[in-house]
Amino acid sequence: MIVILGPTASGKTHLAAQLAHRIGGEIISADSRQVYRGMNIGTGKDLDEYVVDGAPIPYHLIDIVDAGEKYNVHQFQLDVQQVLPEIEERGNYPILCGGSGLYLNALLQGHSFTGIPTNPSLRDMLESYPHEVLLKEFGKKVTAYSPIADTSTKKRTIRAIEINNFLDANPDFPIPETELPDFRVFGIDPSTNLRRERISRRLKERFDNGLIDEVKGLLDQGVPAQTLIYYGLEYKLITQYLNDEMILVEMKQRLETEIHRFAKRQMTFFRKMEKDGVDIRWLRNDQTPNEWVDTIADHLDL
8 A cells, every 4th residue: 555645735636646547546535524525625625636647546535424424533444444455356556645644643553542432521521621731631541542642732632531531441442453455655745835835825726716605505505513613724714704703804814824834733743653653755845746656656666
């Protein structure tokens, strides 16, 4: 399995599609929001990228659940496990591509703690506390999950506390093994200036292509505002704008700033993955996408 990761607007999908066309591959999306039907512009599905020289590139885990439903990292792991044998039967290479670090890391590191059930009452209680208090609470219990927990955000720290509390109360809980084929991970890390320029340009294109109308349409279809806010970034801030919580100019400025911050957090997470043992081969920024394809194919002797 070939894995291609990188921050938002780094060209992952384009590279994965070109590579799949070259070697006979199928793409498995590792994007936590592209699974939702009807969330196209805001998630950057770029489905046109999945056609190379007139040939469609097979892809998986895109448009598999309705907007408004919940999808999580555990379900992602199960879905990948189901898709991999099907790709193998067709004699094709699986190419896992995306920027959702939590999903990628859980899969590649074989973390099966994601199947531990949620605790809504605990979540409701913890939600009222600031992040620094939650970090102290998380440190009170040490379990097998503690060393690999992601506590980079308040939401993830709450989940980490939830998992730790469950394991502490259920020390004999069986943790199933995750089975994956051999894999190689390649990363794209554009310069900060290039990344910022691409993010700003792409965001403007999305507004021009009807991003606000897409969010309004989801609300009109009955997707709760709180659910869209939960999806974060574009869906959160545009929903708040549509609910008259801010003016258009403020929303656009805040959204651009938040996407830049998100890309920076993505790179921080990928670096943490490296420290935790995931071998990422970073592609050279002075190469073109076609040269990246050559580099990957040569490295894997394909």
